[in-house]
Amino acid sequence: MRPARLKAATTLLTVGFTCLAALYVNAHVKNSAAPLHPAVVNRPSAPASQPESSLNLSPSVKTGDVTPVTSTYAS
Amino acid sequence: MPPRGPRLGERRFRALGTDCHLLAVEGSGERLDVAVDHISTAHRRLTRFESESELSRLNAAAGGWHAISTDLEALLQAALRSWEETAGWVHAGVLPALLAAGYTRPLRLGAGLAHPPPEPPPPLPAMLSVRPGRARLRAGTALDLGGIAKGWLADELAGWLAPNCLVNLGGDLFARGGGPDDAGWPVRMAGVTLLLRDQGAATSSSQRRSWSSAGGPKHHLIDPRTGRPSESDLAEVSVVATCALEAEMWAKTGLLLGSERAPLVLIGRTLGFWLERKPRAVALSA
Numbered sequence: 001m002r003p004a005r006l007k008a009a010t011t012l013l014t015v016g017f018t019c020l021a022a023l024y025v026n027a028h029v030k031n032s033a034a035p036l037h038p039a040v041v042n043r044p045s046a047p048a049s050q051p052e053s054s055l056n057l058s059p060s061v062k063t064g065d066v067t068p069v070t071s072t073y074a075s
Numbered sequence: 076m077p078p079r080g081p082r083l084g085e086r087r088f089r090a091l092g093t094d095c096h097l098l099a100v101e102g103s104g105e106r107l108d109v110a111v112d113h114i115s116t117a118h119r120r121l122t123r124f125e126s127e128s129e130l131s132r133l134n135a136a137a138g139g140w141h142a143i144s145t146d147l148e149a150l151l152q153a154a155l156r157s158w159e160e161t162a163g164w165v166h167a168g169v170l171p172a173l174l175a176a177g178y179t180r181p182l183r184l185g186a187g188l189a190h191p192p193p194e195p196p197p198p199l200p201a202m203l204s205v206r207p208g209r210a211r212l213r214a215g216t217a218l219d220l221g222g223i224a225k226g227w228l229a230d231e232l233a234g235w236l237a238p239n240c241l242v243n244l245g246g247d248l249f250a251r252g253g254g255p256d257d258a259g260w261p262v263r264m265a266g267v268t269l270l271l272r273d274q275g276a277a278t279s280s281s282q283r284r285s286w287s288s289a290g291g292p293k294h295h296l297i298d299p300r301t302g303r304p305s306e307s308d309l310a311e312v313s314v315v316a317t318c319a320l321e322a323e324m325w326a327k328t329g330l331l332l333g334s335e336r337a338p339l340v341l342i343g344r345t346l347g348f349w350l351e352r353k354p355r356a357v358a359l360s361a
Contacts, residue, residue, distance in 0.1 A: 052352050053350060053351040053352065054349070055266075055267065055347070055348075055349045056341075056342065056347060056348055056349075057269075057315070057346070057347035058347055060274075060346055061269055061271070061315050061346050061347045062258075062270040063268060063270065064258065064261060064268050066256075066258075066261045066268060066270075068261045068262055068263035069098060069241065069254075069260065069261055069262070070096050070098065070243045070248065070260075070262055070263070071243075071262065072246040072247075072248060072263070072264045072276050072277055072278040072313055073263070
């Protein structure tokens with residue numbers, strides 16, 4: 001009988017701690033202590049120092065010499 | 076007789092506290108009018124300057140569950156996603172900080188009195204819970220959906236308006252299709268003309284929506300770490316992304332991060348970006 005009791009107690013303890021852990025995780029926000037700092041993507045192409053202004057476009061963004069129909073500047 | 080180009084429908088109007096511009100190639104005028112009505116309705120629902128708006132009623136009910144519309148539910152979910160994706164930089168819960176800075180009413184009426192800033196807001200998921208048809212704000216907190224609403228609405232509306240259209244809500248825009256010449260919608264950003272096709276763009280600037288107060292100059296971009304207007308060295312950030320909401324989200328994040336860290340974060344997360352630093356102060360000596 002004793003091994004069976006031990007097994008039962010171990011199982012109960014495991015289930016109990018699993019439930020407690022789940023409760024703890026759900027009750028705590030994922031990033032509650034986050035320093036509000038998004039993970040940085042390290043790319044060699046990132047410029048080391050910035051001029052007063054800089055434009056960086058991926059190849060999927062085309063430019064043209066036509067009259068724009070609208071602008072991102074609005075108030 | 077010269078060949079006739081495609082018919083371009085257009086509407087310009089004020090809503091959401093800003094200039095709005097809708098364009099559609101071969102789109103029906105009726106659809107454009109419905110879109111204008113939809114944005115005007117969204118404005119009445121989401122403005123924080125009217126006590127009877129749906130957003131104001133949610134803010135007033137902070138502390139308990141409150142019934143919300145499908146649109147507001149989707150928008151609140153978008154706000155939570157934006158907070159998560161930007162690790163807290165885009166934070167819809169900065170309304171108390173905006174009010175303390177003096178942004179208490181539309182700025183065309185002049186800014187209100189500034190007060191000491193409140194405590195920085197708690198993480199958004201800790202202050203906002205959203206369930207189907209209802210939401211709960213933590214007592215003492217309040218939301219301003221500003222830029223998130225414009226980006227989200229631009230994306231939603233462009234998906235409905237026409238296969239070839241552009242929706243620009245105060246500079247947060249989505250260009251769907253190839254534009255009038257099928258070469259991409261020509262959009263002015265950062266001093267160049269971009270040809271956007273199924274792409275979003277947005278500009279975030281501390282130079283606009285800014286005002287003076289007894290405590291010095293203020294603007295509407297709140298640093299969620301401090302609860303004060305950001306002291307970033309960037310004056311303006313423009314972003315091209317896969318949709319207007321993403322562009323708005325990363326433009327604001329880039330501006331708050333500052334010139335040193337912004338490029339490292341924006342490369343790989345956006346399709347393009349423009350950074351402009353604030354003019355350097357000139358030191359005067361006697």
